[in-house]
């Protein structure tokens with residue numbers, strides 16, 4: 001294989017992945033945090049200002065993570081050029097319905113992989129080396145959504161590299177998964193105190209993770225390890241029982 005295109009791909013994907021981060025994370029930060037909010041709601045104390053240093057740290061880790069994901073994507077394309085992956089070119093090859101099915105299967109597998117590795121990263125022997133960076137900002141912001149420590153970024157990118165060898169996937173499906181991952185991670189890191197009261201925190205229901213669920217993980221590290229779905233947290237007993245109760249209360253009292 002000619003090495004030249006590999007590094008062009010790395011550079012191109014680095015630009016795309018980083019650009020996507022600044023657009024989605026930066027855009028939502030600008031929307032929710034740009035206006036000063038001198039007082040909290042319902043008589044609560046004023047909101048603590050977001051630390052600029054924490055944002056800088058988050059962006060720094062995200063730039064490194066973007067480089068890792070760019071290397072992984074270019075690696076997949078190189079292996080594809082050698083005919084080694086199960087990526088396929090014609091979208092109707094396995095039927096159009098298969099695009100949707102494979103998309104759902106990848107999200108379900110990725111959620112399980114994320115739960116297991118994320119829980120492992122919280123082991124005291126590993127936390128400092130693999131995951132402390134993500135928890136550096138006590139108040140997560142959209143900038144935290146892609147702030148992986150370098151080894152954690154490698155582990156998460158490995159899932160996407162591995163899955164193209166196991167499941168036949170079209171590029172459309174892969175792009176849809178990456179977009180879902182980006183938007184979902186940003187939504188999970190929206191500060192609850194910044195969201196309008198009318199924000200539908202639970203519009204996708206009890207089984208889907210959103211900012212209310214993930215913000216608890218940033219306050220108490222022993223709970224809420226999932227990415228998209230609450231399934232593994234429920235099955236493995238790492239979901240806060242008070243979260244389930246508050247969810248039912250909200251359902252009974254109308255939308256949150």
Ligand SMILES: [Zn+2]
Pocket residue numbers: 118122131134135217
């Ligand atoms: Zn964590």
Ligand SMILES: [Zn+2]
Pocket residue numbers: 134140144189214218
């Ligand atoms: Zn987080």
